[in-house]
Amino acid sequence: MDIPRIFNVTESAHRIHNPFTADKLATLGAALRLEPETRVLDLGSGSGEMLCTWARDHGIRGTGVDMSRLFTEQARQRADELGVADRVTFIHGDAAGHVAGEKVGVAACVGATWIGGGVAGTIALLAESLQSGGMILVGEPYWIRLPATDEIARGCLAGSISDFHLLPGLLATFRNLGYDVVEMVLADQDGWDRYEAAKWLTMRRWLDANPDDELAGDIRAKLTTEPERHATYTRDHLGWGVFALMAR
Template identity: 70%
Template sequence: MDLPRIFTIRESSHRIHNPFTPGKLATLGQALHLEPGTRILDLASGSGEMLCTWARDHRITGTGVDISTIFTEQARARAAELGVDDQVDFIHADAAGFVADTPVDLVACVGATWIGGGVAGTAELLIQSLRPGGLMLIGEPYWREEVPDQETARACGAGGTEDFLLLPELIEQFGVLGFDVVEMVLADQDSWDRYQAAQWLNLRRWLDDNPDDELAAEVRAELTTDPARYTRYQREYLGWGVFALMRR
């Protein structure tokens, strides 16, 4: 049970495995007015930067669950580095289907709604761990503008134009599911660059160090084509944000 190697190679230097910068993550924490002692469950928590920095800055407590052994180890090391390992803990497990033993104040899935088969299924999963009146965070891509064709959608990492919604339509979807949108923080093109372009240096350094690895040809092909694909398609068409929801 783990992520494919290519994913951990691609994001080996990342503390945040989505198109948020540390500043964006801090803005989100501030916008939520987190009280000391707020209990958080973060599903697909990656390298734990959200829980660890919010534990340091807002004195929250929490648990992160992630399928990656490497990212889980990095999260535990980050908690120790920031001196918050008594406030947060990280579990190596499949976040799909994970429900807290005791309802929490805030439950999150930031950029991994595949754990519930999409936004609706993920919201249904998350609500099972949330106390009445608590906050839910969902991070999700959306189209910044109408996508002209299926080729463009696939170049953005989607299966097709129908995979994502325009931002107003995504907001409306949360309403249809029975939630009020009470906050949001959106990635911008600069923060997308920091997420996406940083992967290219990771890929190149790994390739230089591992020219004979079985993944070398796949890494070389990705590094050759990804910068142009990203700048031609994804940077222009794909948005991403974290949305704070409360059940109606």
């Protein structure tokens, strides 16, 4: 079980696998007013930066689940590095359908709502692990401005314009599902640049070290086109944020 290898290559140097900087992640942790010993479940936990830094800064206890063997191992190494390995656990596995054995105070899926077939299904999945009065965190893209055509939407790596909402529409989706939006922290342009541009150096160094690898052609194609794609489409059209929800 693993994610497609190309993602393990392009994001191998990332600690945060979405458009958040470390400062934004810290802002989110502070905004949620996390109490020590709060149990946090993170589905699609990547390299574990959210759980590890919140364990260090707020004293939470966390469990992360991710399909990438590489990212899961990086998460465990990060826990050791920050001295929180006794507070966080990382599981290599399929987050889709994962329900915590013990109810948690915060259930999160930050940037991987495909695990539940979209926002509604992922929220329903997270709710199965949540204690009464707990909080759900969802990380999701939204349109800063609607693309004029589906071609532009595809340039933002969406299937079509209908894949995402404008921010008010996304907030309305949460309301219609029966949740209050109680906090949100939104990525900025620098966060998008850090997420996307960091891949380019990783790809170039990987290509220099692995010119004969079977994946080299795909990585070369991405490195050739991704800077212009990001500058042309993502920076002007696509936003991203983490939204904190509580059931009404």
